[in-house]
Amino acid sequence: MTESVGVIAALDVGEVRIGIAMNPPGVSIAQPLMTIDNDAKVIETIASLISDHNVTTLVVGNPRNMQGNDTEQTRYVDGFVEKLKSNIDVPVFMQDEALTSVKAEEELKGRKSPYEKGDIDSLAATYILQDYIEENFRVQHA
Numbered sequence: 001m002t003e004s005v006g007v008i009a010a011l012d013v014g015e016v017r018i019g020i021a022m023n024p025p026g027v028s029i030a031q032p033l034m035t036i037d038n039d040a041k042v043i044e045t046i047a048s049l050i051s052d053h054n055v056t057t058l059v060v061g062n063p064r065n066m067q068g069n070d071t072e073q074t075r076y077v078d079g080f081v082e083k084l085k086s087n088i089d090v091p092v093f094m095q096d097e098a099l100t101s102v103k104a105e106e107e108l109k110g111r112k113s114p115y116e117k118g119d120i121d122s123l124a125a126t127y128i129l130q131d132y133i134e135e136n137f138r139v140q141h142a
Contacts, residue, residue: 006056009049010129012097012121013060013077014038018046019121021129022053028137030129035118043087050088058090061097061128095132100124 010030012019020033036045050058060081063073085092104123108115 007054008057008059008129008133009033009053009055010059010095010125010132011046011061012100012125012128013080014121015076017118017121018042019118019123019125020046020049021122021125022055023129023133025054028133030126030133032119032122032126035121043084046084047088050090055090058084058088058092059095059129059132060084060092061100061125062094063097066098093132095128095135097124097128100127103127 007025008023010021012021016038017035018038019035021030022033023030033049036042049055060077063071063077065071081092081094101120101124104120104127107123108119
């Protein structure tokens, strides 16, 4: 029997687009939700999504290089997260996102159906969220 978790959303933050994934209420499986433009209203859009979907936890992909070191993208995401935290009322956790976009693109190519860059972003957010759920479930039950 799986223990239910609150609604968790994950973000794969890019400078152009942000992939979003969520777990359905009471279920510990991540699903792609959508991709949004990273524009002037992005913080407001994310805050609305959190409210509309009763999100209790937000997970953001932490981009680092293969050696685990910060990159220019890490610094960008850190700044984004700081702005976001001051506009939302749910806890925000960082989750390693190593190779999630590569894995997402490989999966989409394997489906042999047309896809867009936004599909990669939302599927990458799904991998970020699933990793977070699985790691936290293991920690709670170790």
